[in-house]
């Protein structure tokens with residue numbers, strides 16, 4: 001038996017989830033089909049988290065349009081969804097006359113794109129405002145409306161709000177065949193489930209070219225382009241106050257140093273084409289490149305502060321621009337593909353644009369019950385002692401700290417599970433348990449205990465991120481209470 005929808009969105013990254021949420025503004029039966037067990041398992045979990053101002057994309061492109069529109073509405077959407085967004089501004093720093101000319105080009109391009117507040121600042125201004133930066137910096141382009149956010153928490157928030165407003169997300173549904181009859185797409189999963197939808201939207205990230213081909217739609221190619229990063233421990237005082245970029249090259253926006261919304265420092269990414277679309281490994285060579293280039297800007301950078309490394313894969317299309325369009329030949333099939341940077345920044349504007357396109361096609365009525373607001377989980381680490389005491393009175397589990405590094409309580413972990421987390425990474429991304437200095441060394445067994453108890457599954461069934469990523473391979477011993 002197949003399930004029938006007005007619209008199915010393939011892929012539960014930030015783009016798919018933004019579109020899904022925007023679609024819930026209309027009276028439509030909608031779902032998302034995601035091959036993994038959670039949202040934000042692709043590029044949306046591993047990027048710089050920068051909300052770009054919009055001086056970088058070439059004018060007239062979709063990237064330029066959606067970047068600037070996305071930046072303009074980003075704060076409001078984060079506000080509705082209770083997601084952190086800090087408009088800290090950014091600097092592109094120049095070391096010589098050639099680079100100063102590039103700043104001038106970026107300034108003019110940004111103004112043509114409609115970016116407000118851009119200014120070229122002198123060396124004196126830069127060093128007065130960012131005293132830890134290299135004395136060799138000659139000037140910088142200042143963009144006051146750039147910001148930082150948490151990309152996976154944003155994706156989770158979009159997902160939760162979409163569900164609240166009536167959407168469905170079907171996890172573990174790997175789209176592997178698409179057929180079409182007169183009215184419906186017939187979408188089959190690898191395990192032979194079937195979904196029918198009148199409109200099909202392709203937000204499959206690095207796999208979007210394969211999905212487009214499966215549907216018999218436009219032929220384009222997506223090249224996986226990896227970026228590697230360091231995350232530094234939370235310092236007492238941040239070494240930079242803004243996002244610090246170097247001048248862009250043909251390889252992209254270059255290596256940046258930035259505070260994160262959680263108070264860490266993020267350094268990266270480099271840019272390297274890789275053979276596999278799933279190759280999120282890190283390499284010594286790539287990380288050394290990141291470190292050396294970042295040290296040119298911030299000489300005090302030290303590897304002693306590094307707490308973890310990771311990489312993300314950009315979905316770089318051979319069209320050199322976002323592909324956001326209904327297919328010319330396959331009616332009702334919409335590609336939202338090649339969404340590399342500034343895709344996170346553009347996500348809210350893309351969501352609105354695509355949902356309007358769909359509602360026009362289906363002549364959909366407004367959902368008068370749509371509620372744009374979603375509340376985040378109450379965080380122990382964010383409350384005053386008085387507020388903590390009050391919360392503990394209401395729920396003693398708020399006083400049981402599971403992750404010591406990030407001060408995450410048992411209450412928060414249970415709440416994350418209630419909201420859809422089923423894996424260790426799902427808990428980590430929603431609560432930060434395991435994201436601190438010890439990287440889960442202390443809290444992992446305790447998180448697994450809670451997952452096992454709340455989901456009523458054996459601990460050997462718990463995975464890091466679904467599929468076969470089991471953490472325990474076999475049961476060697478358990479006490480009389482079933483504790484391994």
Ligand SMILES: Cc1cc2nc3c(=O)[nH]c(=O)nc-3n(C[C@H](O)[C@H](O)[C@H](O)COP(=O)(O)OP(=O)(O)OC[C@H]3O[C@@H](n4cnc5c(N)ncnc54)[C@H](O)[C@@H]3O)c2cc1C
Nearest residue numbers: 011013015035042043044047048050175205227343344345
């Ligand atoms: C290193 C790096 C740095 C970046 N920095 C920034 C930045 O600072 N600012 C910014 O604005 N943007 C940035 N970006 C871009 C941004 O991360 C992306 O544009 C955005 O995350 C893309 O979201 P998405 O939903 O299209 O893709 P994804 O998040 O990759 O989601 C695609 C989803 O499709 C699913 N899927 C794939 N195939 C199938 C299938 N057959 N069936 C079902 N599901 C499937 C995947 O599992 C995945 O969940 C960066 C990207 C990278 C990699």
